[in-house]
Amino acid sequence: MSSSASAHLVTAPNFASPDDFYEALIEAHQGLSTEESHAFNARLVLVLANHIGSLPVLREAFRAAARG
DSSP: OOOOGGGGOOOOOOOHHHHHHHHHHHHHHTTTOHHHHHHHHHHHHHHHHHHOOHHHHHHHHHHHHHHH
């Protein structure tokens, strides 16, 4: 298990440049069909979940996403 196992989900703004992140995300979807875009998002979630590496933190993220 990763060293972040006891960490908590960061929900406060944490981007130095949120607009740059949003622009990069939109660019990553350029030219994709809706189906391809959904598949890209699913793969991205798995890559980021692996990077986080902590089921408790991921469960916090699931709850936060469910709340909207």
